[in-house]
Amino acid sequence: MKKTLFEKIWDSHVVESIPDGPDVLYIDKHLIHEVTSPQAFNELKERNIPVLRPDQIVATADHNTPTENQHLPVRDLLSRKQLKELTQNCEENNITLYGLGHPYNGIVHVMAPELGITQPGMTMVCGDSHTSTHGAFGTIAFGIGTSQVSQVFASQCLLVQKPKKLRVNVNGKLKKGVLPKDVILYIISKLGTNSGTGYFCEYAGNVFEEMSMEGRMTVCNMSIEMGARGGLIAPDETTYEYVKDKEFAPKGEDFGKMKAYWETLKTDEGAEFDKEYSFDAEDIEPMITYGTNPGMGIKITGSIPMEGGKSDAKALEYMGFKPGESLLEKPINWIFIGSCTNSRIEDFREAAAYIKGKQKAENVNALIVPGSRQVAAQIEAEGLRDIFENAGFTLRQPGCSACLAMNDDKIPAGEYCVSTSNRNFEGRQGQGSRTILASPLTAAATAVAGKLTDFTTQLN
Amino acid sequence: MEKFITLTDTVVPLEIENVDTDQIIPARFLKATDKAGFGENLFRDWRFDKDDNPNPDFPLNQSEYKGSILVAGNNFGCGSSREHAAWAIKAYGFKVVVSSYFADIFKGNALNNGVLPVQVSPEFLEKTFLEITKNPSIEIKVDLENQEISIPSTEISENFDIDSYKKTCLINGFDDIDYLVSKKDAIRKFEEKRKQNIQPATQV
Numbered sequence: 001m002k003k004t005l006f007e008k009i010w011d012s013h014v015v016e017s018i019p020d021g022p023d024v025l026y027i028d029k030h031l032i033h034e035v036t037s038p039q040a041f042n043e044l045k046e047r048n049i050p051v052l053r054p055d056q057i058v059a060t061a062d063h064n065t066p067t068e069n070q071h072l073p074v075r076d077l078l079s080r081k082q083l084k085e086l087t088q089n090c091e092e093n094n095i096t097l098y099g100l101g102h103p104y105n106g107i108v109h110v111m112a113p114e115l116g117i118t119q120p121g122m123t124m125v126c127g128d129s130h131t132s133t134h135g136a137f138g139t140i141a142f143g144i145g146t147s148q149v150s151q152v153f154a155s156q157c158l159l160v161q162k163p164k165k166l167r168v169n170v171n172g173k174l175k176k177g178v179l180p181k182d183v184i185l186y187i188i189s190k191l192g193t194n195s196g197t198g199y200f201c202e203y204a205g206n207v208f209e210e211m212s213m214e215g216r217m218t219v220c221n222m223s224i225e226m227g228a229r230g231g232l233i234a235p236d237e238t239t240y241e242y243v244k245d246k247e248f249a250p251k252g253e254d255f256g257k258m259k260a261y262w263e264t265l266k267t268d269e270g271a272e273f274d275k276e277y278s279f280d281a282e283d284i285e286p287m288i289t290y291g292t293n294p295g296m297g298i299k300i301t302g303s304i305p306m307e308g309g310k311s312d313a314k315a316l317e318y319m320g321f322k323p324g325e326s327l328l329e330k331p332i333n334w335i336f337i338g339s340c341t342n343s344r345i346e347d348f349r350e351a352a353a354y355i356k357g358k359q360k361a362e363n364v365n366a367l368i369v370p371g372s373r374q375v376a377a378q379i380e381a382e383g384l385r386d387i388f389e390n391a392g393f394t395l396r397q398p399g400c401s402a403c404l405a406m407n408d409d410k411i412p413a414g415e416y417c418v419s420t421s422n423r424n425f426e427g428r429q430g431q432g433s434r435t436i437l438a439s440p441l442t443a444a445a446t447a448v449a450g451k452l453t454d455f456t457t458q459l460n
Numbered sequence: 461m462e463k464f465i466t467l468t469d470t471v472v473p474l475e476i477e478n479v480d481t482d483q484i485i486p487a488r489f490l491k492a493t494d495k496a497g498f499g500e501n502l503f504r505d506w507r508f509d510k511d512d513n514p515n516p517d518f519p520l521n522q523s524e525y526k527g528s529i530l531v532a533g534n535n536f537g538c539g540s541s542r543e544h545a546a547w548a549i550k551a552y553g554f555k556v557v558v559s560s561y562f563a564d565i566f567k568g569n570a571l572n573n574g575v576l577p578v579q580v581s582p583e584f585l586e587k588t589f590l591e592i593t594k595n596p597s598i599e600i601k602v603d604l605e606n607q608e609i610s611i612p613s614t615e616i617s618e619n620f621d622i623d624s625y626k627k628t629c630l631i632n633g634f635d636d637i638d639y640l641v642s643k644k645d646a647i648r649k650f651e652e653k654r655k656q657n658i659q660p661a662t663q664v
Contacts, residue, residue, distance in 0.1 A: 021625030147572035
């Protein structure tokens with residue numbers, strides 16, 4: 001039978017199927033963090049159930065951590081308690097933890113790929129919806145709730161209904177200044193925030209084939225924003241090159257054996273999808289969002305759509321925008337380059353290349369937050385720190401930061417922030433904050449101009 | 461887990477689409493390490509203004525609406541996977557959420573906490589909102605056994621889907637951990653077989 005990439009991986013992980021019910025799906029890697037794991041550990045303790053496979057779990061501290069003075073005790077007492085519980089739970093259960101200050105610490109979806117923990121053909125879960133990021137490696141990766149975290153602790157398996165199959169093709173040549181973030185924001189703006197619900201999405205076409213792993217991660221990361229449980233891209237030479245030599249990747253002969261297996265992970269010619277969409281790369285331009293869900297996106301030179309129901313009107317009122325309005329020249333006081341969507345070295349290289357020799361506008365607070373200690377070290381090694389600091393940008397220590405504003409990195413009420421994160425929900429970046437999602441390049445250009453501009457005319 | 465069979469109760473309408481889990485429970489309340497106390501912060505930033513005064517326009521603050529059934533607009537529970545959203549809904553006292561569409565992760569989280577997400581047609585949802593406008597204290601009946609939702613004082617009723625495994629769990633008060641732990645032998649066998657077929661990934 002002809003199978004899709006998704007089916008090949010899924011089927012090889014099914015322990016058993018319940019008739020007219022879910023599959024018992026085996027999980028290769030389980031990533032955990034401080035916010036969604038404590039109640040799961042408690043559940044196990046209450047029921048007196050041990051963690052079945054501690055060596056298949058990796059923990060990090062990221063959601064709740066400060067991005068300044070990480071060497072000092074965490075000031076916020078609730079955050080400190082949550083981090084302490086994570087440390088205790090990991091110690092008690094023999095789970096590897098890359099806590100605050102560890103050279104491998106970082107946002108869970110940045111640190112696992114860069115350590116080679118993420119590998120093609122795996123099933124991976126984490127109590128975080130952006131676990132879909134790891135699909136960039138040809139991996140079935142999806143976010144789970146805390147009850148499911150305890151289920152994986154107890155059994156290394158999950159009960160899940162097999163999702164339907166969706167494919168999104170993008171072919172052609174991307175225009176100058178169009179980054180992977182623009183590609184995924186464009187797709188979501190066309191398909192809406194629930195078109196993917198009940199589906200797992202494969203991204204195909206030369207645009208994804210030509211993308212770096214960092215770019216593929218940005219795309220797969222936002223699969224959840226169209227409702228899809230996850231997204232994935234077939235592994236290829238770009239994938240193998242990235243994984244090779246990473247800390248926990250198979251080495252030598254083992255790598256060769258695994259690569260031979262990974263090469264079979266492709267959708268068979270003629271395999272069927274339940275739903276399929278195709279887009280032309282030439283139609284995509286730098287994108288921004290204007291509303292309070294990631295589907296409310298337009299090209300930066302476009303206008304806010306006229307029609308819309310009650311919920312759209314509520315979103316525009318929150319954002320302080322009007323139907324038909326262009327957002328060009330709109331003054332912006334905050335930009336944030338970071339989050340599990342865009343905090344990898346390539347994102348900072350893109351931003352730095354634009355910023356070099358320029359200054360941020362006076363009205364702008366520009367926050368740069370690397371995704372991991374390793375990315376922070378790369379920023380240093382490549383001399384990007386000087387570029388950011390000379391331009392007046394603030395470079396912080398790694399973490400989720402202003403993407404969800406659980407720590408002190410918040411955007412003030414009523415202010416606009418051009419953000420490379422993944423969600424523009426009401427209050428996401430702090431109570432009353434107004435988020436405009438965009439690529440690292442758009443964020444950098446906005447910081448320099450102090451307003452939204454059509455920067456593509458200035459690109460070489 | 462508490463058993464769920466049938467429920468007839470008054471409702472709270474929330475006629476907003478794409479209600480994301482950041483609205484259900486904002487991230488700043490996720491610092492707790494237990495499941496208690498989330499109910500008071502359910503829909504915090506819609507329910508209260510910035511000075512913590514109740515917003516009189518929000519249905520949860522309107523005395524004509526009460527009950528354990530929440531009726532919400534299309535695509536309820538999208539966004540973050542935080543189960544705190546399901547805990548907040550349950551702790552507030554809701555046992556059923558009715559919408560024309562649920563995000564996958566929220567749906568699973570709700571079911572794992574004994575809160576029943578009932579997915580209805582857009583037409584049914586529209587009619588329900590209309591009936592609630594006419595009579596704020598109207599009752600809705602949810603019959604899990606027969607997979608039927610109805611408004612008993614009217615002719616309006618519809619069947620809803622739920623997978624039979626989850627239905628059995630809810631009716632009997634079982635949860636997934638009980639089931640998975642009972643499968644330990646099958647899981648061990650699977651691990652053995654997998655080791656022989658594919659090289660295991662390098663352990664961390």
